[in-house]
Amino acid sequence: MSEQHIPLYQMVKRHILDLIQNGEWQEGKRLPSENELVQDLSVSRMTVNRALRDLASEGHVQRISGSGTFVAEKKAQSHPLEIRNIAEEVRSRGHLHGCEVIGLEDVRAPADIAMRFDIPRQSRLYHSIIVHFESSKPIQFEERYVLPEFAPEYINADFTAITTYQYMMEQDAFEEVEQIVQAGMPDERVRSYLQMDAGEPCLILLRRTWVGGRVVTTSQLQHPASIFQFSSRNRY
Amino acid sequence: MSEQHIPLYQMVKRHILDLIQNGEWQEGKRLPSENELVQDLSVSRMTVNRALRDLASEGHVQRISGSGTFVAEKKAQSHPLEIRNIAEEVRSRGHLHGCEVIGLEDVRAPADIAMRFDIPRQSRLYHSIIVHFESSKPIQFEERYVLPEFAPEYINADFTAITTYQYMMEQDAFEEVEQIVQAGMPDERVRSYLQMDAGEPCLILLRRTWVGGRVVTTSQLQHPASIFQFSSRNRY
DNA sequence: AAGTGGTCTAGACCACATC
DNA sequence: ATGTGGTCTAGACCACTTG
Structure with a gap:
């Protein structure tokens, strides 16, 4: 050897x-x-x-x-413009990635979501809610909508075995991605799932992804501000 | 000496x-x-x-x-977050940019700042605090430290006429930039300057800029979460 | 065979923290 | 006064690349 x-x-x-x-x-x-x-x-x-x-x-x-x-105090990091797999990112820090599927169902698009997809209200969409853990500490609340025509079997996937990111990548290559970074206060449900103190804000990433000129998925990723940040370093 | x-x-x-x-x-x-x-x-x-x-x-x-x-070969990288001039950005939205210089002085580097510059504690640094307005609404609390050797006249500049960003760019092209995006709660002083409601978080951008292998400036930019976000849209 | 970077050691002096 | 990390040296052995 x-x-x-x-x-x-x-x-x-x-x-x-x-x-x-x-x-x-x-x-x-x-x-x-x-x-x-x-x-x-x-x-x-x-x-x-x-x-x-x-x-x-x-x-x-x-x-x-x-x-x-x-x-050192741990602060989870992520690259803003790179679309990265949360599981890989956690593992690259030498930690264990875990996740819990809170919900995975077939829904009618609410008005605001329909607008983001640019589809009629009440259209059918897949909807998933997943909490990701880094070494048993919750770091991300992921809420995602998916166009059924794009990934018909999304609703039947096992997202404890594969991340939604991986699953979506297997369908087709993305053509265009919009990303928005915000700060905000979590609602009570999110705060509870992320085990955050009252008064602690979230770092929020909103994404829309286009394939064939249509929005095929939107996601909202919420992270506890105390343990998560985006960072990048570039030469010019 | x-x-x-x-x-x-x-x-x-x-x-x-x-x-x-x-x-x-x-x-x-x-x-x-x-x-x-x-x-x-x-x-x-x-x-x-x-x-x-x-x-x-x-x-x-x-x-x-x-x-x-x-x-090493230099490689062109796409910018994860563009370095933009806040004044230009505001004007590009058709609004009026204003600013107020809260402080501009010569200081001794506190321990945490010295560490970010990788210089000895108590070294001399220039320190500026500026609040930026978009149509008379405060949108950014900018706190910046500058290496005097890099910009000797920084302390005498008129930052109501030119932004610190423009001023720094006139000195020399930056070679490397680190950017960190966080969410956090503002302290009372910042909250007051930004006219924010209690309980509202900030979107925070921390930057370090290198020229000639040395950190020449660090800045902390705090924005009210309710009216500020970063966004990008890219083809893949 | 000669040159290169990669690593390792034992010992040294210093500025700074803490007690 | 002691202990800490920060730095520096002179010399050594190694694996690898090159002529």
């Missing part, structure tokens, strides 16, 4: 990350000092230093000179 | 970045090897190595083990 040689500093990183992600070292906890880690792990201080610097630049820990190294 | 102590590896980074940005080292050119730089700059190899690793992780160079270090 390949039996690669893994750099020491990466093993140190992994070791520390594991302890953080297992919850043994909670947010805000002070990590052992560099010198302590040198003793414990029998590596040189430069190696520990590099591992910790890496973890800091990746946002897992925060270092304060003269004071110590601390487990 | 302040005469800060700047880390050696940062001086090495700056030296190399200058050569790249002056065009002396074109895209794809191979840089001197680590050992050559050790000779030329009279520093240890570990210091050169760290500088080059940093530059690689920032995307300025590409390193190929066994082969060499090369100036």
Whole structure:
């Protein structure tokens, strides 16, 4: 077999990350000092230093000179213009993705939704409501409408096994996407599903997706502001 | 004189970045090897190595083990969120843009701001607070810090006549921009300036802008959620 | 075979935090 | 006064690419 040689500093990183992600070292906890880690792990201080610097630049820990190294506060991140799969995003942070299907049914389009699809009121639409979890913490309340002609079997899909995003991608490639980012207060139902404190706002993403010149799906994604943000970094 | 102590590896980074940005080292050119730089700059190899690793992780160079270090190709990226001038945006909607300069002064960098600039605490920075209006309705609370070396006359500019955005653009083209979008509750001062109802959240945009490998300005833009959103529409 | 980056060490000095 | 992270050095071994 390949039996690669893994750099020491990466093993140190992994070791520390594991302890953080297992919850043994909670947010805000002070990590052992560099010198302590040198003793414990029998590596040189430069190696520990590099591992910790890496973890800091990746946002897992925060270092304060003269004071110590601390487990960082988690803030889920997402790229605004990229259409990403929430499950992949959670997993890319080394966390577990979970979800609960609150509702999945066939409905008549309410006026506001019909307008967003540009279809007559009372048209038939599929409607799904799903809550997504990152390591058993709710991070997204997803409410979606889908044009039945576009995805006839949507109503029968198992969205605990596949995300709505993946399912929609399998139907057809999107041609055009509109995205709107807002802040807002969740209603009582959403607040409860997301286990948010009263008075805490949501970061909201509204999407419309076109295929063949028709809106085929709209979604409203609500996230607790305290643990979710969009970020991007670009060269010009 | 302040005469800060700047880390050696940062001086090495700056030296190399200058050569790249002056065009002396074109895209794809191979840089001197680590050992050559050790000779030329009279520093240890570990210091050169760290500088080059940093530059690689920032995307300025590409390193190929066994082969060499090369100036990276610039890639055109589509903007996730466009950097727009608030005044132009308001005018494009056919409204009148107004603004009020709440504060414009010379300050010592607080710890959190110093960290965002990656400069020593207590360094001198310019600090401005401006409220923007759309047809006499407040829409943005702008708090900005600026590196004095980058814009020495910032403190004397008239920001009722020109936006901070325009002013910064006149100094130099930015090379890299980080943008973070959050939702949050405004503090009492901001709520009052923006004439917001109690309990109404803000849509917040945090920005950092790099020139010459240094953060030259950071800004926090807070907008009333009820009248402000980001939107985009793209073909795929 | 020679050169390159990738990693690792042991020891050092410093500025800053905290007690 | 002690401990912390931040930096720097001189030297070493390695795997890989190149001529």
